[in-house]
Amino acid sequence: MSEQAHHDEFYGENADFFQSPLFQARHRRDAEIVKRLTPTNARVLSLGCGEGGLELDLAADVQHILGIDLSVEAVELARRQAAQAGVDNLDYRQADVVDTELPGESFDAVWGLAFLHHLPPSMVEPTLRRAHDWLRPGGRLVTIDPSNRRLVRHLARFVKDSYDEHHSPDERELDPEEVITAARAAGFSDVRIVWTDFATGPMAWLRPTMPRWAARTVVAIDSAVVRLPVIQQYSSGYAVSAVA
Numbered sequence: 353m354s355e356q357a358h359h360d361e362f363y364g365e366n367a368d369f370f371q372s373p374l375f376q377a378r379h380r381r382d383a384e385i386v387k388r389l390t391p392t393n394a395r396v397l398s399l400g401c402g403e404g405g406l407e408l409d410l411a412a413d414v415q416h417i418l419g420i421d422l423s424v425e426a427v428e429l430a431r432r433q434a435a436q437a438g439v440d441n442l443d444y445r446q447a448d449v450v451d452t453e454l455p456g457e458s459f460d461a462v463w464g465l466a467f468l469h470h471l472p473p474s475m476v477e478p479t480l481r482r483a484h485d486w487l488r489p490g491g492r493l494v495t496i497d498p499s500n501r502r503l504v505r506h507l508a509r510f511v512k513d514s515y516d517e518h519h520s521p522d523e524r525e526l527d528p529e530e531v532i533t534a535a536r537a538a539g540f541s542d543v544r545i546v547w548t549d550f551a552t553g554p555m556a557w558l559r560p561t562m563p564r565w566a567a568r569t570v571v572a573i574d575s576a577v578v579r580l581p582v583i584q585q586y587s588s589g590y591a592v593s594a595v596a
C-alpha cells in the first residue's frame with residue numbers, strides 16, 4: 353500500500369481516534385514544545401500536517417499556517433475542522449512536499465511534526481534543504497519524530513499487529529543523529545534536540561482507549577523521565593529545533 357493510500361484510509365476511518373485521552377495528551381505535549389520553539393506572530397509552513405489538529409490548537413499563537421499533506425482525506429478533515437472552529441488563518445494544500453513549489457524565504461517557521469520519518473531516507477536531507485530555502489534567514493525549523501534508539505523497541509514484537517495496523521509501510525523510526533546531521537548539511541545552525549517521551553507516543557497508538565486518569569499518569573511519569581541525563585537518549589521521540 354502506498355504512503356498516500358495508507359493515510360487516506362487512516363484519516364478516512366479514524367476521525368474519533370484523535371479524541372482519545374492519551375492521543376489528546378500527546379497532542380498537548382507536542383503543542384507545548386512546538387509553541388515554545390516557534391517565533392511569535394510567525395508565518396508557518398507545516399509539512400505532513402495530517403488532520404491539522406495541532407495547527408488548529410496553535411492557530412491563535414501564530415499569524416498564519418499553510419499545511420501540506422499527501423492525503424486527500426487528511427486535508428479535507430483539516431479544512432472541515434478549521435471551518436467548524438471558525439478559524440480563518442489556516443490554509444491546506446494537498447501535495448507532495450518533495451516536489452511542491454513555494455516562494456523562497458516566505459516563512460518564519462517550518463514544522464515537520466511526525467513527518468520526516470515518513471520520507472525515504474534519501475529524501476530527508478533534500479527536504480530539509482527545501483525547508484531551509486522556504487525559511488527567512490533566522491527562521492526556525494521544528495521537527496518531531498520517533499527514535500530508533502527508543503527503549504520500548506525491545507517490546508515491539510509483543511505488539512506487532514497493533515503496530516502494523518497504525519503504521520504506514522514507508523515509515524521507520526529515525527535516528528536523532530540522522531536528523532541533526534541532515535539539518536546541518538542542509539544549512540541550519542544552532543541545531544538542538546528536545547526529548548519528548550518514553551511511553552505517551554507509543555501508547556497513544558497502541559492503547560488509545562486508556563481512561564483519562566491513566567493517560568495523565570503516563571504523561572506525568574514521562575515528563576519526569578525525559579529529563580534524566582543519559583537515560584533521556586533512549587526516549588521514544590524527540591523534537592529537533594534549528595535556525596535557518
Ligand SMILES: C[S@@+](CC[C@H](N)C(=O)[O-])C[C@H]1O[C@@H](n2cnc3c(N)ncnc32)[C@H](O)[C@@H]1O
Nearest residue numbers: 359400401402421422423447448449465466470
Ligand atoms: C504521522 S502523520 C503526522 C500528522 C501530523 N503532523 C501529526 O503530528 O499528527 C504523517 C503525515 O505525513 C504525510 N506525508 C507523508 N509523506 C508525505 C509527503 N511526501 N508529502 C506530504 N505529506 C506527506 C502523511 O500523509 C501523514 O498525514
